[in-house]
Amino acid sequence: MDLSDNTNLFGVPPAAERVLRESRPESLSRYPRGYAPDLRNVLASRLGVGAACVTTGCGSDDVLDSALRAFLEPGEVLAFQDPTFVMMPLFAKVNGLKTAPVPLRADFDVDPEALLATGAKVIYLCSPNNPTGTPLSRAAVEHVVEKAPGIVIIDEAYVEFSSAPDFMDLARTRQNVLVTRTFSKAYGLAGMRVGWGVGSLALIAEVEKARGPYKLTTLAESMAVAVLREDPMWVEVQVVEARRNREHLRAELMSMGLSPLPSEGNFLMVPMPDALGVAQRMRERDVNVRAFQGLTGVGDALRIGSGPWPMLEAALAALRESLR
Structure with a gap:
């Protein structure tokens, strides 16, 4: 029995099962569409943004990795709260980046001034935080976003489970914010590897350049769209x-x-x-x-x-x- 990876242990969404049953074998021999347009359109409609303000990826970690490659050059600094998502130091390493881990405060909120003092061009925040489960305060996050010299990434992989307010409004209103989410947790599609992100038109355009095409299979995109439409x-x-x-x-x-x-x-x-x-x-x-x-x-x-x-x-x- 595996309780180690925080995936949905309650089963598979009915709409995803239906899509799997109805999928055509011949689709396996064809490439998927390059940039998951159906999923982008559905997400954009729900969020009240243009489809060009939404990106998708092979899990939200793919979106995170693409963002690092989009906005940082080898040798530049990625700052993040410590502890946090274990993949961020790994992504930094494989992309040739320096890291600036900043300890959380005693109340498990971020230390905005310490993060800003790193001078990092990209600051990564995670709320609710993995692995602690603790949310970040609105005041701290807004302070980082307001004063950051570059991009602020806010990872909301667990936001559906949170009673705290989310930060999606910052992705819609600020030019330097990328909010990422996933279908791997609440939506029960970890095996399909579907993640997404929202930001300004210019920001998402840069992430898309680093992302490249064909990150979602036809089946994965179809399942994600069906679950959004049929299984809320x-x-x-x-x-x-x-x-x-x-x-x-x-x-x-x-x-x-x-x-x-x-x-x-x-x-x-x-x-x-x-x-x-x-x-x-x-x-x-x-x-x-x-x-x-x-x-x-x-x-x-x-x-x-x-x-x-x-x-x-x-x-x-x-x-x-x-x-x-």
Whole structure:
């Protein structure tokens, strides 16, 4: 049982299943359309922007990687909150960039002045943050956006699970903001690899140049469009259940003497000594969770995804046994 990657554990959206059943085998031998026009148009219509202000990619991490290549040259600096999405330092490395990790404050909000002091041409923010689950404050994000010397990327992969306001309005109104989202979490399409981003016309044009064509298969684009059009209630039901079970899991963990961090994602981060050893013992009991070592401001911790309650009950049982 895998609770390590924060994907949707409640099943597949009905519309995606329908598209899969009805897909034509001959489409497999043809290239998809280069820039996913149907998905871009549907997203643009929902957001009240032009289709040229929307980009898509092979997961939102592809959009993030494309943005780094679009706006940074090798040797330039990428700044980001620390800890955050583990792929950002990796993307920086493969693109020949320098990194400027800036520790989160004690309340897990970003430190705007410290981020700005890096002088980075691209600043990456993540809200709700992965792996902590904590949201960023409106005041801090707006301060970074207002004063940043270049582009600000706001990763909202987990925004559907959050009760905090999102930052999509900044992508619509500011010239230097790119907001990215994904179909891999709330929408249950992780295996299809569909991500997207929104920004100004000029900003998205540069991301599209770095992106290149053919990033979404015909099947992936069709599924994403169908889920947006047909399954909003299915998504909402699963989101509500994931949040409810997340808080039930929090209560159980606290009854065990643990202190999970506040979370607005579909997961909890649980600081504990020897998290790596605990995770290994849980795997021996057929439960996979994500272990982190020495996270800035957190230390060792487990990240446990939320899903159907029977899964979380099994995870709790494995955790109790592994802590003995």
